[in-house]
Amino acid sequence: MKNKLLHILFRYGSIIVILGVILFFSLTLPHFFSYANLTDILRSISIVTFVAIGVTLSLIVDGFDLSVGSTVSIATVVSASMMVWYEQPIYIVIGVPLLIGAAIGCINAFFIVKVRIPDLLATLAIMYIVSGLHKTYTSGYSIYNNMQFQDGTKAPGKFSESFLWLGQGEWLGIPVPVILLIIAVAVVHVFLTYTRFGRQMYVTGGNEEAARLSGIKVKKVRTLAYVASGVFAAFGGVLFAARIGSGQIDAGAPLLMEAVAAVFVGFSIMGAGKPNVIGTFFGAVLIGVLVNGLTMMNVQYFMHDIIKGIVLVLALSVTFYYLYRTRSGKN
């Protein structure tokens, strides 16, 4: 009986919490449950979900990517600078940050897979380097339309309309970032669940040695997971720039922990018990709903972190307690 309850809690706990939180806010806040507000929530979580997809991929291969936050930051300022400083066309504005994200992924993978530094430590070091690089690149200033340089001259460019549309536009009444988000989640979900490579990723994360002895090229799989993680984080950064309309310094720093929280809340969605992208999406939704509701209730923003932390620790408790019990109990 107790086990059954635990099982239900594990399978549906996060969903129940999400529905409960939505219900609570809907009853207490008159404007909460409206189309405008709900799309607003989705729009607000779109960036962190892209970052969280990256974290999900690295966790699937039993790794961890701490550098996603600074990858977001560097992608934000680079895409902004491409427009404002160099007046580049949009494919460069988006392409260059994505390439940088991929490069960061490659560097992470090199140190983790080749040099064999533990993932947390390697990506921690890279996180610092990238964070320093993006501030050096902008000399510590945020980038905005026709910004003034220190020598008194003005930057030539502006944020282009088409770029801003990515972050602020709407299509059929749905915000563009939300559309991008849903496409990304769907594509990654299909990729992980139905393709050979997705299967290989889970197998590699589950037992690297057994995977290697089954003929899977585990180094390649892990490298690609980190590269994908970097690219998704970089795309999150591009969206950030498009959303704000400027290139903020350190934009990504707070996103790291939110992304990690979303992924771990998502662990238990529908009893997956492993990192999965649908779960990650719902994890991000939960965090988005909380932040939105608490803001509307005029809870001070610095208290949000307390609530987010509590949600994370609860989700982790249910997940790991359950996993430990089922794994050790039976065999």
Next chain:
Amino acid sequence: MTANQEELRLEHITKSFAGVPALKSVDFTVHRGEIHALLGANGAGKSTLMKILSGAYTLDAGTITIGPREVKLHSPSDAKKNGIHCVYQEVDTALVPQITVAENILLDRLSTREGGLWHSWGQIYREAEEAIAKLGASIDVRKKVEGLSLSEKQLVLIARTLVEKAKFIIFDEPTAPLSHEETTNLFRVMKQMKAEGIGCIFISHRLPEVFEHCDRVTVMRDGQQVYTESCEASSMDEVIRHMLGKTFEEEFPKRNVPIGEVILQTDQLTSGTRVKQVDMQVRSGEIVSVVGLVGAGKSELSNVLFGALRRDQGHIFMHGRKLSVKNPSDAIEAGIVLVPEERRKHGIMVEDSVQQNLSLPLLRQLSRIGFVRGRREQEHAQRLVDRLGVKTSSLKQQVKFLSGGNQQKVAIGKWVETKADVFLFDEPTKGVDIGAKSDIFRLIGDLAHQGKGILYFTCEFAEAIGIADRILVMCEGRVVKEFSRDEATQEKLLYYASAGQEDES
């Protein structure tokens, strides 16, 4: 007190795992001051019985008494409190390498309340030295354990049991990894302990040493105690007869298969210190068994052939073509597959389903443009499950819930539909029950019949003689002797496996 009053008595011990009986009403008695050998083939239930005695498993039914008193052993610390200690085969799991010998010897005390808040280094060293001296050994107790040899580590563990005032000590295959002198030394220590009134339970596969040093012998087979006798009144033949029940030949008849061309060949294959200049050939339809004691380099050889371990020198040829195998995926590409020894760690993904495990090496064939085709995957898995006789409730069942034998069938089964020409089996019958064992032998026979080359690595000499067309004996990384099926006897194999270098003609 007389010996009888203090004897350790196990009665009607019964234990099952997931409904599969491992021990069926076993009786076993050890007197103080005797060395009692416990023998049996792999899977006979020796280690299960000893794990119950050392508190690692709890029994389903039966009683354990020491002298007049019944004891309940729910945990290893219960067993230790009752004076029952165990010297495990894997000594490294019981020692902390970074601290000194003395601290390791007194570890149990240092980690409990009785140890007190402070510990005096002088006293620790003194007590540890006393214990080591009692064993007639000379190890510097101030040295760190990581610098010790394997046999010295064993002595440290034995010294620990002395310090804890053990009454009964289980030696779980302690001589398997030891050299000849080290073994002699160990027996001297055991006789010393016997003289102190300690009851020693000695598990071994080596019959000669059992008859040389032990007082009584108990044989187990299929989870039952089948024979107990004093060593003087018994003989090796008698014991072997009880261990085997039926002869291997009767139980697993070999299938005759025409032998064809050479498929796999190695030339001076060398890796580290465990594989030295190995030359060998495997022909189509041939089962070649590589035998040797634990630590002879069999697993390493299989791993080198499979590209899982680095090859330092020498070459591997398939169908006469030189291979450059750098990792397992290269080997699989070339048609060599391995069923590894550590099945649960390396052979299968325990958290995944039967179906997913079986399709893992064939994902490319089962997919179209990268998408795994569900229907084909399922058909493939169903076909293999039927063919191999895997007992599972469904294809979606997680492999961890299957029995050892069925897990092994999955570990083998995932390769059988690949285009592999050479199958390497590393101890495939380890921890597998008798029914699954015969299924596995049948499967290996089928593979040979299809013209595959089979390399069968085992330390079970009887299995090797039963299944192989040719037998290579390995000792310290070298192939020291080759036998044809008809020439080989267990005694000859044991002789070359344990010492064999002198006669290399």
